[in-house]
Amino acid sequence: MSKSIEHVTVLGAGVLGGQICWHSAFKGKQVVVYDLFEKGLEQCRFAHQQYAEIYKRDLGATDEQIEQTRARLRYSTDLADAVANADLVIEAVPEIPEVKKQVYRDMAPLLPANCLLATNSSTLLPSDFAEDTGRPEKYCALHFANLIWSINLAEVMAHAKTAEDTLRAITRFAIEIGMIPVPVSKPQNGYVINSLLVPLLSAAQTLVTNGVATPETVDRTYMVMNRGASMGPFGVIDVVGMKTCYDITQYWGNLNQDEQALKNADYIKRNFLDQGKLGLQTGSGFYSYPNPAYADPAFLAEPGLDVVEEVVRLTRPQ
Template sequence: MSQIDRVTVLGAGVLGSQIAWHSAFKGKTVVVYDLDAEPLGRCRTAHEQYASIYLGQLGARPEDIAATRGRLTYTNDLGSAVAAADLVIEAVPEIPEVKTDVYEKISGLLADHALVVTNSSTLLPSDFAAATGRPEKFCALHFANLIWSMNVVEVMAHPGTAADTLTQVTEYAIEIGMVPVPVQKEQNGYVLNTWLVPLLNAAQTLVTNGVSIPEDVDRTFLIANRGCAIGPMGMVDVIGMKTVFDVLAYWGTRSGDQQMLDNAAYIKKVFLDEGKLGMHSGQGYYAYPDPAYARPDFLAAPDKSAVPGIVERATLS
């Protein structure tokens, strides 16, 4: 076993909630921290949904779920959240200033042995190593969404990361059932998001610019990639509108990409301003728990009664 038993997850959003629940399910003692009560409440609700998923899809027993709940604590007290942690997983919004602020606040609150990792999806560990106050005990550990089925985790060091830190973090990942993917040099986007962000941005561009509707974007993807369970617009829902907005807005600004900024503005107006956060809230491009893309007829050839609607959309205005 690794030396990691007590895990603190900073950030009760979509992926933070998943990491916390799954780690507890795999036997770790977990504290979930968030600044406000509202996201902690959503996290608790999400954990009840995960309980049903683990019972129905992973073969968990009721006693396993009860034990998982018993290993979880929720708090908005940062000091108590991190005081006993062997590993702190930062999963706060994908905004550099927010992450830096969190690292600076916890730097004097941690036990000497505690390791810190970032679950950032596009930012580099070297961006934050100094702010942690323990750069040798810091690296990136990036999880994929739907952690119970998409069980990949990316391990990325910065130049000052100690080998022992990488060893312990990788052992922890394996203990909770992940497939560790080593990233051999610092890379914005790691492996997963280096290809995923361009895919999602291209798909969102089709919707933002009125070229296609979300369902047809996903149909083309799923037919071209038979066997995949979810298309890019469904992926946006799974990742969560706030995270997708943060990534597009940050990188659109940094690269001067107006289309990416337009895509971010679309997501803000259509979803975030309306309180639609994606799968986590029950509504994004699709309605959950029964999204259209999961229905058996989603990729079926349509009946001829669909012709007028198809022709209407294909007629240039």
């Protein structure tokens, strides 16, 4: 049996990085969250205050459990300090290849000899960065889904040099923190989750960018078609975060010379990033939080005749 991972460092205090470190600490791991900027750590601390209330409400966490979670968490802007005692480092920095490569190169000489590495990317492959890590046999992908406390999936992907012991330890860690491991048998950008999700979000954004429908119309349509869904594509985009959606859309748009994808990226930049609206993280995106319109039961209710004029207005060519 592989050695249990007890000390975890998460690189990147963004939306998903913040969730990974909070949830890992909640499940009993000692966690350091690293970010290059103090502002990033401040936003992460604020998010953790929100998660404390969510965990009490949705998971029945006690005040004592929340305090124990906080006691297991530490925040740092010093990379050497952050990784000094790590059994596992999870990289969750922006989905920009050169940024990830530089982080791995900077970190390589700082890591303990037996420390494992995992990337939380799901649009980029571990093979893209394996040599930059300096320890390819100890490196693989471990990609989490947003809303980690309820959508408890963790995708595991190897590259050609990943050791089996690494995969055993990483899979064991995922299970120890309450995840359902998803083995990805063949390297593919998007893995399983985002191979399903990204085309949906892209199609939804294209409908809005091109003026075919409003975000509310798209989400309402999706949620009626998929009764029981807690949100539609634009609710998901708010959860994922505008910065991540922009980075992914811009990168693949440029790589594939996809004019529509670049238009979608520009829409997100102009309407959200430039306005400081990052989605759920800042309380404002396609919806306003903590009470987004799609969470109101009336969002999916059969309407009265009072909506006729609104439908007529939205049906006219924009």
